[in-house]
Amino acid sequence: MTNSLFTASAADLTIERIRAVAARPDQVESLTLEFKREYSPSLVKTIAAMANTYGGTILVGVSDKVEPGVDRVVGVDAQAMIDKIASACSEKLDPPWEPTFITVPFDDGSRRSVVVIRVDPNVAPRPLLIDLKAPIRLSGQNSTADRDRLLMLAREEPTANVLPMGQALMAPNPPRDIEGKANEDFILRTGINLLMGEAGAWRPLSERSVHALAQALNGSVLPEALRNLAQGAVDHFIGFRPLGHNRSRTARLVWQAVGRPAEQHLIEAVVTVNLPQIYGSTPTAPLASVTIDVISRVRQYAKSHGNMAWEARYPVSDLAVLFDGLLKTLVAPEVVAEIARITDIDTALVAQPRELHLVAEEQVAELLPSHGLQEIPEAGASFGGIFRANPALDLRVAAERQEQVDDWLRQLGLDAGLTGMEALVERYRATTTTPA
Structure with a gap:
């Protein structure tokens, strides 16, 4: 329903x-x-x-x-x-x-x-x-x-669609140190652009509304998907809460997985709500944005731990859980209700996510499992990409969301110059049940 x-x-x-x-x-x-x-x-x-x-x-x-x-x-x-x-x-x-x-x-x-x-x-x-x-x-x-x-x-064209499709997100830009090196394995970004009601256009973000959104995120499937990505190398987790640049028109909620024994953040998820600054009047309703960035450092963490090091890669099953968790969170009724309340619109106007950006520090092929995938000769290097969603799929429906996740996994393998991803996805699905 x-x-x-x-x-x-x-x-x-x-x-x-x-x-x-x-x-x-x-x-x-x-x-x-x-x-x-x-x-x-x-x-x-x-x-x-x-x-x-x-x-x-x-x-x-x-x-x-x-x-x-x-x-x-x-x-x-x-x-x-x-x-x-x-x-x-x-x-x-x-x-x-x-x-x-x-x-x-x-x-x-x-x-x-x-x-x-x-x-x-x-x-x-x-x-x-x-x-x-x-x-x-x-x-x-x-x-x-x-x-x-x-x-x-x-x-207007007679068939013009006034509802936003949640597309055209800006690609993430990994922060770098003074030597120009990034300290993460990859950043995943998804999110939506959405229309705003008049009150949402002028009203500052309230502490109550930001706290309610944090609660909805903490109650979603996303934290479990993030914990799964950490591959057991975690000392403790810190739930979504305001951290960093929070202003009257911007909310930044951060979830962190802290590694052991060092106090390093293996996994971070940053949810950013940006309400546009309004000056004077505008003939159309302004657009707000809600983005989720997942920043993973598991591989770099493993490399830095000497005799504790292991060959950390990201199994297809973990990526499938992560992709599904991101999509399911952004269409979850509790999360959608809080986004709609912040922007002063009906929940029907909250778009479904239609893009996934991946930016990796090293070649994507190095992040994926070595078993079951083979390099295509002279395929070239891939350090990420933009993954579009099928607009005909309703991501609130588990089977259709799974179809989208599987399409993205297959694209990930092909863009990385690898064969065998289809077989890995089929093998994974054969051992799991369709999530609710």
Whole structure:
């Protein structure tokens, strides 16, 4: 079941689920969500504003006021409400257009329901006008498109996709010492770019929101995937917490595995949230970014320990667990909810990761196991690469996420000038079960 009311199937939209959303004290109207106790003339304007912006959900029959001990879910006569809204859309919108209506009945025999209105900007005829003006959606309220925004809407291709794909991340740049040497085996980076609501664009990061994101990360599968990568050479672990450059628009959360006997950081994971600085006004919502960097030094650590040294390489199984852990973490409902809260958008607008960057200090072939892989003559050296995700795959689904991980492993082997990766991946999958 998806976490968002916008993307949930009609069968998953139950009155219990809507009550659970309405009961949350922090659940307020946002860029992509609005509550209406009953019909009002502003409802059609909200439909147009969402259609002209990033889409969204309107719950009719749910009060926008949060009062202690008072149920916000009051319900309406669904058919009469839908008829009234559809008629108003036909009369007031230019061109006439209707969103999707879903009736969610009460379970008490009262014949009352909540009407869920879904506004999909990919199918709406943008711009939608009311009285020759194009409403747009800001954070929990409506406004009017200025000239630049109106021209942008008018020039859109009919199939333009307004949701971000989470691509075009900057490649990591390993820090180097005064001799120009890096002190890590490799850096992996993945992440997303995402739209921001109006409040997210001006509101500084709060300590509470950063702490909540750290908790969600610590409760995800990522720490276990990182511990697995350390190959047992760890004295202790330090969970995600603010460390280093944290400012009003930047949060930096770091997880560390400390080696033994020396106090060296074998594995680090750095999650960075960057909210753009806003000066003046902008015709479109700004983009924020969330990146995860995994920095591994296991091989270098092994080389530096004399009689304790071992030939440290990264087995395919460990890389598979790491890749899956990164993807699963960025689509985990708890992590997605905190990212959405920081940026003031609905969880439906939080993109899935679509890129993985690898930057290695030595040739990738030297990092991979020596058994089962063979060099392709004159294939050339590889020190990393960019791995694209298949946009048709839903990374929340375990089987589809596994398909993506396996594709990346095969690409890793081929880019490193090696054969045999497909067989190693098949052998690994034959001994494991598909993760949940």
